Amino acid sequence: MSILVYTESExxxxxxxxxxxxxxAKGIADMMGTSVTALAVNANDTSELGKFGAxxxxxxxxxxxxxxxxxxxxxxxxxxxxxxxxxVVVLTSSANSKFMAPLVAVNLEAxxxxxxxxxxxxxxxxxxKHSVFTNKAFSNTEINTxxxxxxxxxxxxxxKENETSATTEAFSPTLSEDDFSTEVVSVDKATDKVTIADAxxxxxxxxxxxxxxxxxxxxxxxxxxxxxxxxxxxxSDMGWRPHSEHVGQTGKPVASNLYIAIGISGAIxxxxxxxxxxxxxxxxxxxxxxxxKAADYGIVGDAFEVVPQLVEKLKEF
Ligand code: FAD
Numbered sequence: 001m002s003i004l005v006y007t008e009s010e011x012x013x014x015x016x017x018x019x020x021x022x023x024x025a026k027g028i029a030d031m032m033g034t035s036v037t038a039l040a041v042n043a044n045d046t047s048e049l050g051k052f053g054a055x056x057x058x059x060x061x062x063x064x065x066x067x068x069x070x071x072x073x074x075x076x077x078x079x080x081x082x083x084x085x086x087x088v089v090v091l092t093s094s095a096n097s098k099f100m101a102p103l104v105a106v107n108l109e110a111x112x113x114x115x116x117x118x119x120x121x122x123x124x125x126x127x128x129k130h131s132v133f134t135n136k137a138f139s140n141t142e143i144n145t146x147x148x149x150x151x152x153x154x155x156x157x158x159x160k161e162n163e164t165s166a167t168t169e170a171f172s173p174t175l176s177e178d179d180f181s182t183e184v185v186s187v188d189k190a191t192d193k194v195t196i197a198d199a200x201x202x203x204x205x206x207x208x209x210x211x212x213x214x215x216x217x218x219x220x221x222x223x224x225x226x227x228x229x230x231x232x233x234x235x236s237d238m239g240w241r242p243h244s245e246h247v248g249q250t251g252k253p254v255a256s257n258l259y260i261a262i263g264i265s266g267a268i269x270x271x272x273x274x275x276x277x278x279x280x281x282x283x284x285x286x287x288x289x290x291x292x293k294a295a296d297y298g299i300v301g302d303a304f305e306v307v308p309q310l311v312e313k314l315k316e317f
């Protein structure tokens with residue numbers, strides 16, 4: 001019996017969410033009196049996984065898995081779960097994980113819950129809290145199947161160091177033609193900028209910026225902080241910014257550590273998509289703007305004065 005955690009990597013390096021997922025799996029393992037097995041696919045160096053609580057690392061090395069393929073990856077995870085007799089499989093809630101999780105669930109005849117925010121409140125029945133309706137509510141759900149699959153929400157649990165001595169083992173899953181009914185032959189990044197999904201910090205701006213010509217200071221602030229840029233819906237509707245930057249209920253969800261909203265009123269549809277962010281900072285010249293009620297820190301002021309000063313100060317560090 002064990003807890004299996006799939007550790008996402010890109011170009012051989014683990015993503016931060018992989019460390020978070022191992023930390024979370026260790027929390028479940030401690031609750032259930034078992035240990036964590038981490039599954040790593042084509043990762044360069046898996047030694048770091050022991051730091052977060054993995055006792056064993058299954059290393060898969062297979063060129064056919066260089067590009068993510070939901071069917072093949074789901075099959076690999078299911079085979080590892082069977083080999084390890086996993087009671088719980090921990091995935092993340094990344095786009096790739098959400099794509100393949102139902103396939104893993106079918107293969108293992110397991111119940112699956114995405115967007116999980118906390119450790120299970122009890123192991124029997126196995127009850128997990130997860131966000132629903134684009135983070136507007138939480139649901140507590142029991143998973144009643146023998147094998148349980150949880151998709152951990154980004155930034156929901158945090159990274160917890162839990163030094164464990166991990167053994168490594170090569171794992172060679174059997175891959176068939178069925179696993180490659182579709183095959184990604186290449187992936188070309190549209191931009192080298194930090195993406196909203198991966199960003200620790202998101203700098204977002206709204207109609208208060210008056211026009212697309214004023215985004216230079218937003219880009220500069222984002223660059224200074226190593227942040228992704230985002231915008232409110234009307235801004236992308238008017239073509240001031242690309243649709244890929246639209247965040248909110250009908251746009252991309254944001255679960256960053258820091259979300260800076262500049263000249264955005266804080267409409268319910270905007271907040272619905274960004275309220276999973278840990279710390280929210282609002283810059284708005286209207287002290288009555290609804291966003292201030294949802295903010296951790298607020299600056300009442302003109303963005304055209306505040307943002308350049310902020311950039312200047314940040315550049316001193
Ligand atoms: P505004 O509401 O115009 O607010 C601009 C803000 O800028 C104001 O608070 C103003 O005080 C401030 N401001 C003005 N000048 C300055 C200055 N110089 N310095 C600082 N602050 C200044 N919206 C989304 O964002 N995402 C969504 O996913 C989304 N989905 C929607 C779905 C539906 C079904 C509907 C009906 C609406 C949706 N909307 C969404 C739209 C949403 O209701 C709001 O209309 C929108 O979020 C407002 O955008 P905004 O805050 O940029 O603009």
